[in-house]
Each structure stands twice: as C-alpha cells, then as structure tokens.
Amino acid sequence: MLVITMASRKGGVGKSSCARALAVQALIDGMRTAIIDADPQGTVLAWAKRREAKAPAVYSLEGSTLEGRLESLQKASADLVVIDTPPSIHPIIGMAAQASDLVLVVTGPYPDDLSAIGSTVQIAKGQGRRGGIILNRTPSKAAALQLARGALAVFDLPICPTAIVQRVAHPYSSSEGMTAQEWEPGGSAAKEVEELWRWTKALLGIKAVEVAEATP
C-alpha cells in the first residue's frame, strides 16, 4: 500500500482539491484508493457526502488514530491512501509524513504563497520522506510560473512540470461531489490532473497496476 500526504502551511492553496483529484485519477487507473481526511475542517468528508459514487472511500480520524486507520486500510488491501492535512504545521502533518511514501506540498505561484512553504518542506525532509511540489491555482501565463519555479528551486524538490491552472472546473465539480476529470472529461483541467497523476506515479515508482474490483 502506498501513502501520499498532501500538505501546506498556507490555507486555500488546493490541498484538498489535489487530494481528491489524485485519488480519483488513481481509481480511474484501477487502484483501490481511499482518502483520510485528517483536517478538522472536513473538506473532503463534506465532498464525499455530496458525491454519488462510493469510491474513493473517505475516512475521518474520529474514533481512530492515523496509525490504526492506515492499518485497517492495509488489511482491506488498499493500493493507495491519500492523506489530506490541515493548513498548519500541526503535529498530525509530521505523523502523516512519517507514515507516507511521498509528501506533496501544494502551493500557489505568488510570493505570499511561496514564502510560506519552507516549514512544510522541512516537515517532509525532516521525516526523510520523498517530496514534491505542486503549483496550483496558477495563471496560464508562463512568466509568473517561471518566477515561481525559480523561487522554488531552493528547496531542491521535484516540481510537477504541469501546473494546475485556476479553472472553474475545480470548484464547480466539487459542488457536485466530483472532480474536474469526472465533470469535464478531456477538458483542460482534466488533462492537467492526468499529467499530475503521471508525475506522482513516477515519484512513487508505480509502473503498472492491476485493475481493482472493489474499493476498500
């Protein structure tokens, strides 16, 4: 079972959106996938309630520790677990990172966003975990992105070559308990998420997966 933690100290950068998008893309890829919503705001849990499809299974940490939840998902033969975390440097993020194969730090492209990510990167690195950076809610203009990529180089982590552009497909799909790929298959947002997933798989070292029959 592979585990990814989504993290960023800054709020509203798209941790929960990217967590859902990656989990759904992994499902499409045939992986038995679950999300642990470790954020007391319960953004992903609320999304799951709006969602018609049963998968991915979404769990809170109410009545369970992170370790306990991961153990039961392992027993249920999950292939992939995505942990969504709160916007802070709360200890749960260190615990999630420690339990993960990969920590993905989500950030916007502007100086106010970028200046906040150092502490999150340190959490990933401090746990000796593989990390990566996702640029989300970006303009489609290349100049802003080039500046952001330059500023992020200091962290010496892989940066997803595909930035996730600010597009209404993300909030609109969320309002229906879906992701952009489901809401507008083949659209620009969907293509970006597919590329994000391809990059994530490479970081996880996933080559081929068998088609799953059920969701844990």
Ligand SMILES: Nc1ncnc2c1ncn2[C@@H]1O[C@H](COP(=O)(O)OP(=O)(O)OP(=O)(O)O)[C@@H](O)[C@H]1O
């Ligand atoms: N690429 C995008 N384009 C447009 N809107 C986006 C994009 N990514 C996220 N959003 C929207 O931005 C808002 C915040 O996103 P999200 O809840 O995923 O951020 P977050 O980092 O998880 O927030 P928090 O720190 O509060 O947990 C949501 O309304 C979401 O739909």
Ligand SMILES: [Mg+2]
């Ligand atoms: Mg969130």
